[in-house]
Amino acid sequence: MSSSPSQGSTSVSTGAAEAAHAEIPRHRIILASLIGTTIEFYDFYIYATAAVSIFPLLFFHGDDPGMNLLLSMATFGVAFLARPLGSVVFGHFGDIVGRKATLVGALLIMGLATFLIGTLPTYHQIGLWAPTMLTILRFCQGLGLGGEWSGAALLASETAKPGKRASAAMWPQLGAPFGFILANGLFLVLTSFFAYDSTSPSLDDPFVVWGWRLPFLLSIIMIGVGLYVRLRIEETPVFARAMQNDERVKAPIGEVFAKDWRRIILGTFIMLATYGLFYLMTTWILSYAIGSEEAGGLQYGYHSFLILQLISILFFAAFIPVSGALADKFGRRPMLLVVTAAIIAFGFTFGFWLAPASMGTGEGMNVGLMLVFLCVGMALMGLTFGPMSAVLPELFPTNTRYTGSGVAYNAASILGAALTPFAASWLVQVQGVDAVGYYLALLGALTFVALWLAPETKTRSLYTSAAE
Known part of the structure; x- marks a missing residue:
């Protein structure tokens, strides 16, 4: 693959770079970069x-709970089909108009679609129009999301001090x-x-009737905060x-596919x-843990499992800044090659961790084993x-x-996320939970090959033109 551009043609002087970064209110x-991705992932x-x-209870009608779950997971994947389109649309304006204005537009579309989901009538009220409108709003949500992450990443990385780019760019990841x-x-x-029991849900339960809408409706507050912050930032140097x-x-889309299609791949x-x-x-582990035993799940309580997920997410947050520091010290490729090899190995252990025979089901589920699995992942x-x-x-x-x-x-x-919850739910039903781990190992192997072929970009300047 193409090597890093030469130092003389790509970098500005150290003094000029430091002067530019010194003017940025860090x-x-x-x-500004953190609030947008926080809203993005909150929405998702x-x-x-x-x-x-x-x-599955409110928007899909059928006697098979497993099929209703798969249909619901399919709408979840619709946003991933919209995201590449969003990256083209918002990428066009981000590369021509600027990072700031584009980030504001992406936030508005993403946030308004999320808010409107909280206002939708259900299948029991208007029939097939309900899942149709849900799918359309999910598509709009994905459209905005397609422009959000890259803008936030550029806002953080294009204002970073030399040698600290991965550490600075980790903020939107948080x-x-x-x-x-x-x-x-x-x-x-x-x-x-609401004392909601997911193991025996009822359409008359207040949480099912209206309580679930509150997280969607309350997102409008976060959108307001995000807009206020982003309207006060400057363009990146x-x-x-x-x-x-x-x-x-x-x-930009024609340019990048004509000259940098290898880098896109x-x-x-x-x-x-x-x-x-x-x-x-x-997503998938939640559906597996709270799903019925008839559908191949563990039938554990939603409320109790959510506590385990919230504990494990602290490990996710803690290791993001660690990864930024390691990538700055050792380089992107060496660090990610080691981590990807560990992900492949982790995939081969799913049967050990999650098989009902070893994990247990219902109230007999091995909570300690599940928590360790979640924390490692x-x-x-x-x-x-x-x-x-x-x-x-870079x-x-x-x-x-x-x-x-x-x-x-x-x-x-699309390749790694849109199909994953659906595919994993299907694999559990037809092959068992071991197959889900093999699926992850396959994805890891493909990433390992891509990293092996990719250039090291740790020292590459972001002050580069296409010609350079």
């Missing part, structure tokens, strides 16, 4: 939680565990307040220089295992996810960086 950059988690525990804690913490409070030097292109597969692990450890998630907001942007030149990193990130979402 606390404002951190908050509340949808994922509802898709597992509520939507939005994932923060969003999880906010979303699932709120669901935990609500299910406790890297993009400002590209504007000054007239380096922008008319069609590499970036997609570099992110593949991260996405697969993420949605196995958050979340620690690996923090290590692999943390550096990605530096790795993907692959592309300034004038197509928003588009290129966004397309790679969101293409990986």
